[in-house]
Amino acid sequence: MKIETTAIHAGEAVDPHTRASSPNLVMSSTFLPRELTGFSALDEDESAGYIYARSGNPTVRQLEEKLAALEGAEDARCFASGIAATHAVIMGRLSAGDHAIFPENAYSGTAEFIRYSLPRFGIRTSFVDLTNPEAVAAAITPQTRMLWLETPCNPTLQLADIAALSDLAHAKGVRDVVVDSTFASPIATRPLTLGADFVVHSLTKYIGGHGDAMGGAVLGRKADMDALNLEAAVHFGGVLSPFNAWLIMRGAETLPIRMRAHAEQAMAVARWLEAHPAVSRVYYPGLPSHPQHDLARRQMANFSGMVTFQTHEDGADIARRMVKDLQHVHFAVSLGHLRSLIYWIGTDDILKSTYQHEGAAEARFRALLGRGIFRLSVGLEHADDICADLGRCL
Ligand SMILES: *Cc1c(COP(=O)(O)O)cnc(C)c1O
Numbered sequence: 001m002k003i004e005t006t007a008i009h010a011g012e013a014v015d016p017h018t019r020a021s022s023p024n025l026v027m028s029s030t031f032l033p034r035e036l037t038g039f040s041a042l043d044e045d046e047s048a049g050y051i052y053a054r055s056g057n058p059t060v061r062q063l064e065e066k067l068a069a070l071e072g073a074e075d076a077r078c079f080a081s082g083i084a085a086t087h088a089v090i091m092g093r094l095s096a097g098d099h100a101i102f103p104e105n106a107y108s109g110t111a112e113f114i115r116y117s118l119p120r121f122g123i124r125t126s127f128v129d130l131t132n133p134e135a136v137a138a139a140i141t142p143q144t145r146m147l148w149l150e151t152p153c154n155p156t157l158q159l160a161d162i163a164a165l166s167d168l169a170h171a172k173g174v175r176d177v178v179v180d181s182t183f184a185s186p187i188a189t190r191p192l193t194l195g196a197d198f199v200v201h202s203l204t205k206y207i208g209g210h211g212d213a214m215g216g217a218v219l220g221r222k223a224d225m226d227a228l229n230l231e232a233a234v235h236f237g238g239v240l241s242p243f244n245a246w247l248i249m250r251g252a253e254t255l256p257i258r259m260r261a262h263a264e265q266a267m268a269v270a271r272w273l274e275a276h277p278a279v280s281r282v283y284y285p286g287l288p289s290h291p292q293h294d295l296a297r298r299q300m301a302n303f304s305g306m307v308t309f310q311t312h313e314d315g316a317d318i319a320r321r322m323v324k325d326l327q328h329v330h331f332a333v334s335l336g337h338l339r340s341l342i343y344w345i346g347t348d349d350i351l352k353s354t355y356q357h358e359g360a361a362e363a364r365f366r367a368l369l370g371r372g373i374f375r376l377s378v379g380l381e382h383a384d385d386i387c388a389d390l391g392r393c394l
Contacts, residue, residue, distance in 0.1 A: 003070070003187065004256045011065030011249075023062055025246040029053045041234045055234050059242040063249045064217070067207070070186040070255070072193055073219035077228050078240040082182060082202025083109045085216030088232030089198055090114075093146060093176055096122030100146035101139050103130045104361050105368075107154040107180065108354040115356070129364060130160040131292065133168060140172045149196070150180040151189070151299070154335075155345055155375040156368055157283040157308055159292045162299060166195030182206070182336075187259040188302040192220065203240075205336030206304070209251040209258055213244040258338070261380050262305030268383035269376070269390075270307045278318075278394040281310040281370070305378040306335060311394065315372045319344035321393045328381055329389045335377035340386050346372040 001009070012023050030052055037048035041055045050056050064076040079085040086109075094100055102114050104127040114125055126139045130149060140147075147169040151160040166177045178198040179191035185206040191199050201207055203215030218228060233239050240248075263286065270284035282289065285296035286303030296303060311318055322331045322342065329340040347369050351357055357365050378386065 006069050007066070007256050008253045010069030011062040011067075023246065023249055024059065025242060026057060026059045027242050028057075041230060053242070054237060054239055055229065057239075057242050057245075059249075060240050060245040063240075063245040063252070066249060066252055067186075067201070067217050068219060070252070071199055071219045072186075072190050073199065074222040075225035076217050076219040077225050077233060078203070078245060079216040079218070079232070080238045080240055080244075081214045082200070082204055082216040083113065084238035085200050085202070085218050086110055086113065086180070088216075088228060088236060088238065089176075089178055089200060089218050090118070090146070090148075091121075091236065092228050092232045094118075094123050097124075097143065098145040099124040099126070099141050099143040100148065101126050101128055101136065101144060101174075102148045103150050103153060103158075103160070104128060104357065105153055105156045105158065105355065105365065106148070106150050107182075108350065110148075110150070110180065111354050115354075127361070129361070130165065131158055133161070133164060136165055137168055137172070140169065140174060142173070144169075144172075144174050146176045146178060147174050148178050148180070149191075150183075152183040152285055152296075152304065152306065154183060154306075155308055155373060157183075157285060157290070157306060158368070159285065159295050159299065161295055162189070162191050162194040162196055170195070183304055183306055184300060185255065185259055185302075185304065185336075187256055188300040188304050194299070197221070198224070203248045204334065206259065206262070207252050207255060207336075208248040209255065209336060209338065210247070211334065211337035211339060213247040213251075215240050215244050215248050258380065259302050259304065262336075262378060263302045265380065265383045265386070266303065266305040266307050266378040269378050269386055272383075272387045273307065273309050273390075276391070276394060278311050278313065279309050280312050283308045283373075307376045307378060308373045309376065310370045310373055315344050315374060316346060318393055319374070325393050327389050327392075328385055329376075329379075335375070337377065338380040340379035340381055340389075341377040342390075343375050344372060345369075345375055348372075 031050035033048040068076040149160040179196045182202040198220040
């Protein structure tokens with residue numbers, strides 16, 4: 001099957017009772033076992049079928065099977081949000097005394113969880129510039145159990161070389177290489193085929209794609225997903241609602257054609273921004289001016305729809321105009337929806353709240369982002385209308 005067909009049919013099956021063509025929404029929280037089985041999830045017998053929706057629900061399961069097929073994974077588990085999926089894999093895999101390596105500029109929600117919560121559990125962390133493989137190698141210790149990659153990174157659009165860094169980490173005894181592939185989507189990059197052990201997605205973004213449902217997923221080997229199901233889903237409890245699974249499944253069916261359109265539109269908008277006199281710098285993996293354009297061409301089959309840019313005028317002033325004057329582009333956080341979304345991220349603010357970089361890491365961050373950047377999620381309106389709307393405020 002080609003990817004467009006997989007997106008529509010994988011995980012779905014015609015309901016044998018009603019012969020319904022599109023997937024059922026099963027909201028039931030409990031299920032009648034086919035035969036007597038234990039009360040604890042530890043004693044559940046797989047042949048008994050669904051028991052309780054925290055350990056499994058048929059609508060959520062259909063989405064998990066579709067996502068696994070799209071990602072080329074043995075299996076998948078869904079959670080209530082991208083951060084719930086992140087929490088599941090980090091707390092499900094790491095123990096006190098372990099060391100883990102994270103990108104110095106990870107997505108802010110991930111960065112704050114790692115910086116502010118993990119130390120309380122005795123998990124040691126290092127923050128590394130993933131564009132520098134020597135720095136990653138130097139950070140690995142005998143206790144390093146996890147290397148976390150995010151590519152492209154939110155919001156810097158820096159890339160990590162998944163194949164090279166997975167090889168490097170595994171050769172040095174690191175057990176888990178995890179890739180947050182939210183910005184790429186399975187249409188652009190399939191990290192498991194490049195050597196990673198786990199993939200994390202915020203389903204709230206491109207995979208759901210319509211801005212109306214939060215969700216997250218972890219994908220990988222079946223044995224790892226079974227263990228994660230027991231520990232993270234059953235014991236931590238942050239499971240996905242079947243209603244959200246049903247909405248996200250409908251979004252996932254059009255993911256290949258949406259990603260093609262997002263990438264085409266983003267390229268047009270990025271080129272327009274690059275030529276605009278008010279704009280001082282544009283980052284888009286598909287542009288030859290991206291510092292890692294060669295890696296993007298090797299690792300991404302689609303450059304996705306995320307563009308960031310800086311302006312000559314103070315971006316905070318432009319952002320104030322955008323809040324009032326934008327007509328089609330929504331000034332709002334989040335990304336990956338069919339509506340274009342833009343947000344201003346001020347460097348001083350985010351350094352203080354999220355990253356707290358000092359020394360060389362702070363200098364690298366300021367060199368990359370200047371006083372701040374606009375993060376633009378290019379939607380599926382016509383590129384001409386998106387540019388005209390932005391042009392009114394620039
Ligand atoms: C949004 C996002 C997340 C978190 O996902 P939620 O669904 O908002 O919890 C994680 N990683 C990246 C790269 C994101 O953009």
